Amino acid sequence: MSESSPKATATELIHHPYQPPAGFESPAVGVHKASTVFFPNVAALRSQHWQDKTGYTYGLHGTPTTFTLEARLATLEGARHVLLAPSGLSALAVVNMTALQSGDAVVLPDNVYNPSKELARHELAGWGIAHRLYDAMNPESLRAVLGSDVKLVWLEAPGSVTLEFPDLPALVKVVREAAPQALIAFDSTWSAGLAFCAFDLGVDVTIHALTKYPSGGGDMLMGSIACRDDGLYRRLTMTHSRMGLGVGANDAEAVLRALPTLPLRYAAQDASARRIAEWALTQSPLIRRVLHPALPGSPGHAHWAALSKAAAGLLTLEFDPAVTSDQVDAWVDGLSLFRIGWSWGGPISLAVPYDSARLRQLGSPYEGLIVRLCIGLEDTEDLIADLQRGLDQLRRGR
Numbered sequence: 001m002s003e004s005s006p007k008a009t010a011t012e013l014i015h016h017p018y019q020p021p022a023g024f025e026s027p028a029v030g031v032h033k034a035s036t037v038f039f040p041n042v043a044a045l046r047s048q049h050w051q052d053k054t055g056y057t058y059g060l061h062g063t064p065t066t067f068t069l070e071a072r073l074a075t076l077e078g079a080r081h082v083l084l085a086p087s088g089l090s091a092l093a094v095v096n097m098t099a100l101q102s103g104d105a106v107v108l109p110d111n112v113y114n115p116s117k118e119l120a121r122h123e124l125a126g127w128g129i130a131h132r133l134y135d136a137m138n139p140e141s142l143r144a145v146l147g148s149d150v151k152l153v154w155l156e157a158p159g160s161v162t163l164e165f166p167d168l169p170a171l172v173k174v175v176r177e178a179a180p181q182a183l184i185a186f187d188s189t190w191s192a193g194l195a196f197c198a199f200d201l202g203v204d205v206t207i208h209a210l211t212k213y214p215s216g217g218g219d220m221l222m223g224s225i226a227c228r229d230d231g232l233y234r235r236l237t238m239t240h241s242r243m244g245l246g247v248g249a250n251d252a253e254a255v256l257r258a259l260p261t262l263p264l265r266y267a268a269q270d271a272s273a274r275r276i277a278e279w280a281l282t283q284s285p286l287i288r289r290v291l292h293p294a295l296p297g298s299p300g301h302a303h304w305a306a307l308s309k310a311a312a313g314l315l316t317l318e319f320d321p322a323v324t325s326d327q328v329d330a331w332v333d334g335l336s337l338f339r340i341g342w343s344w345g346g347p348i349s350l351a352v353p354y355d356s357a358r359l360r361q362l363g364s365p366y367e368g369l370i371v372r373l374c375i376g377l378e379d380t381e382d383l384i385a386d387l388q389r390g391l392d393q394l395r396r397g398r
């Protein structure tokens with residue numbers, strides 16, 4: 001703004017001589033909001049290429065707030081590049097749409113995050129993309145569904161809801177041998193960038209539901225896509241941008257604000273979940289099995305132990321097959337500290353009952369009803385007392 005002739009208040013309120021502060025530092029990253037970004041002149045507008053991320057061109061392509069969050073998440077994930085998406089599921093969708101075209105196939109573990117299967121069954125199938133399922137606990141079942149049409153293989157550890165921990169290095173090896181053309185994508189939501197580094201195991205791309213531990217409040221949705229390879233990043237960036245997947249600066253700032261406490265929250269929820277898993281073992285035979293990767297009897301425990309010492313805040317209880325669905329529902333309804341709701345990673349503990357048989361297409365190894373517990377930040381002994389009270393009632397009522 002060069003001239004200084006008097007202007008109407010409406011104009012002055014918009015064209016105010018504000019300059020972003022230089023020399024101002026505080027613990028917070030500023031919330032920089034934009035759809036429009038100003039260029040000093042037409043030559044600058046013409047010479048800026050949004051793909052480079054070397055400057056600012058349009059809100060969709062990033063602001064100082066989102067660039068800072070991307071850089072911090074790259075550090076967390078052990079990646080070189082990160083893109084932000086409006087939810088974990090939309091991050092998954094970007095990876096699918098980048099890697100797959102009509103005639104290709106995608107391969108998913110049968111215990112994958114279920115909405116990922118739904119995307120394959122509906123949109124991907126409609127676009128002529130096939131999907132095949134494998135048993136994550138059996139690398140040979142993965143080999144059996146690989147072929148030259150497979151362009152994307154999803155891995156997840158542990159499995160969604162039932163928390164079986166697969167032999168990730170073995171699965172990666174099978175894909176490299178039997179489908180060298182395929183990208184390997186890993187859902188790192190549970191490991192949260194803290195339990196182990198999936199890139200060190202040889203995966204190509206990770207997605208992370210920032211909705212869970214990174215944001216930590218149970219109050220927002222966001223996802224990220226991370227990779228190390230520059231060429232793959234360029235492909236992901238183009239798809240991500242053409243789909244118009246921006247995130248709001250206030251939400252990005254909320255994640256930035258929560259990240260410094262992520263390792264502490266994760267460790268606290270991990271410790272509390274382990275203590276509750278140990279307690280749940282004492283509830284046998286009413287509780288038939290406790291699924292938690294750090295318990296020696298849990299499926300894939302040795303695979304987890306070979307990779308990591310950390311285990312997030314989830315555990316799943318399999319009830320004795322004689323316990324009815326009404327009894328399980330009444331137990332969950334009767335909990336007072338545990339609330340009933342989806343998602344995890346926030347301060348409030350959550351419980352969700354599932355019918356194990358309906359979770360799987362390849363056959364379920366579980367016979368009883370299952371309840372997934374996500375442990376929040378409440379006092380552990382209070383949570384155990386809450387769980388115990390209802391189980392005692394259930395025993396008396398049988």
Ligand SMILES: *Cc1c(COP(=O)(O)O)cnc(C)c1O
Pocket residue numbers: 086087088089090113160187189190209210211212221222223343
């Ligand atoms: C929650 C979750 C997602 C999806 O995240 P949203 O932000 O809810 O879309 C993806 N993968 C896993 C393993 C999840 O737990």
